[in-house]
Amino acid sequence: MTYFLRRLNAPVLVLPALLLGAMPVLAKPTVTAPAKVAPQTTVGVARAECFPVEGLSPSMRADAEKLLLRVLDSEGLYTLVGGIKPMSSGWLSLNTKLDKPDPLKLDRWRQIVATLRCGDEIGAHLTAFATVYEGNRPLQGSIFNRSALRTMLEKRASFWNGFAISPSSEPLEVLMATEYAPKSERFRGYGYLFGYPSRAVDFFVTSSEAQEADPAKKIVPRDFFSIPTFERETNSFVYAVPKGSTLDADDSLLRQKCAPILAEYKRRRALYIGDGKKGVVALIRDWFDNGQGRCSPLFARF
Template sequence: MKRIAIFLSILLIVVFVGCSSQRVKPSTNIIFNSYEQYFIDSVLQVGLENEALFTLLGDLKPMSSLVTFNYPIANNDSTKNSSSKILDRAIHGKYLDRLQTVVNAINKSNIPDLQLILIPYQTPQKKSRILQLSVVRKSSLDSLLKAKEEFFGQFGLVPGTDPNVVVSTIECSDRFERWRGYGYLFGYPDYAVDFFVNAFLETESTGKFVERSAFRIPTYSMPEAGNFVYTYPKGHTPTAEVDSVIYHKGVRILDNYKTMRNKYLNSDSTVQSYKLLQDYYKSSVKRK
């Protein structure tokens, strides 16, 4: 993991802005070059060993974050808002080239029912544009859009909509709709999503922070604390019908990954993550 952290800290000088997304199209019979293979294996290992596991190897979360990119290419000069010339290739080209290598690797990935998406955050951070690389389980997303059509339908989002469109729409929505939309996409239970949104409404009205507790599901990197986390009202008791079901389903997915992981270790203890996932889904098809 140390090698991965160093790699990501160099490459993932993270992000870009806007209400659009990099188009990600799965392709077949395309071979990664050595850099692309290392990049894909690295980001997928980060996901498998954290909360994205529950999207990559299960249907507990329709979407999970993988890594974030941050590039100093944002326009922070309001006098240039109407200009078509914002960036200087001599200064900013190296950042766009790095982003291009990321997009090329993403576009070559092809894992059944999973789609990697690169979404620019709507709001820039001074000179930085931030993009979030996430993974979406398309079948789970379709089920969510149907189950929560009273919410997602207002945006014209229905089952079968491209994940890039869904997430970009939520990213560029009103902040409360954005929080609710992301809560559903990240697999939090309804009561936790309601609490999260209402707590911010209350804080905005009263200026006081709303006390809360956290429910945690263990992951490979954090077996005790867990980094699949959602919050609920202080004093609320988690229930067997909702929270325990999520917890035990998460533990089963984690145990499955632990069983598979050692079969895909490299000599430097990194994981052949892409091969692990492809083999898993090939075997799943054979079992059906």
Template sequence: MKHKGLCFLLILWLFSCASAQAPRQENPPFPQTDRLSSEELSMANELLTFGLEHEAVYTLLGDLKPMSSLGYYLSYPIAKKVSMADGDKHVVQVAVDSVSQALDELSQWHNIVNKLSNEQLEFVLIPYKHTWKEKRNLQILVCNRARFSQALEENESFFGQWGFTANSGPTVVLTTIEFESRNDRYRAYGYLFGYPEHAVDFFVEASIAEEETGEFVKRDFFQIPVSASETGHFTYAIPKGYIPTKIDSSVYREANAIQKSYQNLKKQYLLPNGNLNAIGLLSDYLRQTKAHQ
């Protein structure tokens, strides 16, 4: 009996050692997506698919762009009517079917961006400052956290005027910037959308000149292809007749490398119905990226 007791204790000790040495299961990149409803999960996958097919691929699968629009411009009949005064208490008539439906859908989108946000990426839903025909327009953006912080730090002489530093959160920065004056807004978005310094300067200076003279400043555009189109998406304005430099070529080459990587990955995550398992693709990419850091 004594030997059996010692043997049992030895086995128990060995088991505890093995358990202690066993690698822990790493948290998945999107740990909260299992808390989305089936409808919200489908909406999230469509959102990410659209982003990957457009310019958000340069934020999702790389750090070329500190942030990108995910292409979903939402519009709802919830804006204040012209007849209403500043400070009115009852603005949104919740009992109206169209308004109630709008708020329900927005609740889903807020839940989706919150559940998709993780260590590497932050998804935000930001209302535009200006309304249109009593409709409030909103945009969904994705931020590469590390690259976003870097952009704030690189341009601290500009962003510092609001007290923003590399540790400032994207949601605070973006809600502030959207409601700022025109040209500060343009410059901030230029830096955060990842446009080269010369392109940001030109766009802001052209805007100032237009305000002063009333004349539109003619321009050309530097086009960077995305999966959905060769032109019209990741695009920035340049002076008329401008000849691209090494800086522009560098941006183009980096974008091309990310695009090739996406096209290779895309083949592995296409579902039988032709849809893309975008959440699965991004999960595996982020997991591998973290493993190599």
């Protein structure tokens, strides 16, 4: 915390000596003690504003806590903590029938998903896919780390400029631009949002283009690299690479960044999750707390 201190030295008025009929006597300046300034609280939010599930009904709160635990147990951990992945999804999947819509159901889930936020730094949305499958429109929940998203948009500006996306764009704007983009751009956009290494994103795009051009639509041979999560060692945070690839510097660095986060989460999860324990909301609030009741993913230690 930075403290701003102000010292006020009031000007002292000394009358000319000729008017006083004596040698001038300089008055002793009065020194005002520095004012006490409260620590800055611009970073983070109050605990109650970090995953504010308390305002939900009991059943909705229970669902919100289940979703939050699902996020943390999966690759979403690396979005909430460390900002390695600007976005994570897959922790909530729904369908709505076009001939029999249920807006009340969707609205209920949107209210729940809206509580998966911590100030302006972490936020979640429930969005529909562009493509309809057999009369159903699928929806998914996605959670964002705003700082990580901004960093990615700055780094990949040459790609996002074509969508009129800038570093200050809202997460939902970026997601919808990606979802409705032409196929190759859609795949590249999602690759960047999911935090995949450059080689994996490039392969994600080129292999799709090759398969599309192949009359037989054969899948391009590939291998998969996985980053462990709590729920499973493989196929959670996973990406494809050309067949026969070995770990390169980017892959190794990604693993090195994720390992301490997962280790710390496992330690905290054992303390907070289970019968008679504080629960997932307390887990994440305590992890994000700076010790003064302010919560931010920037305060998380691992």
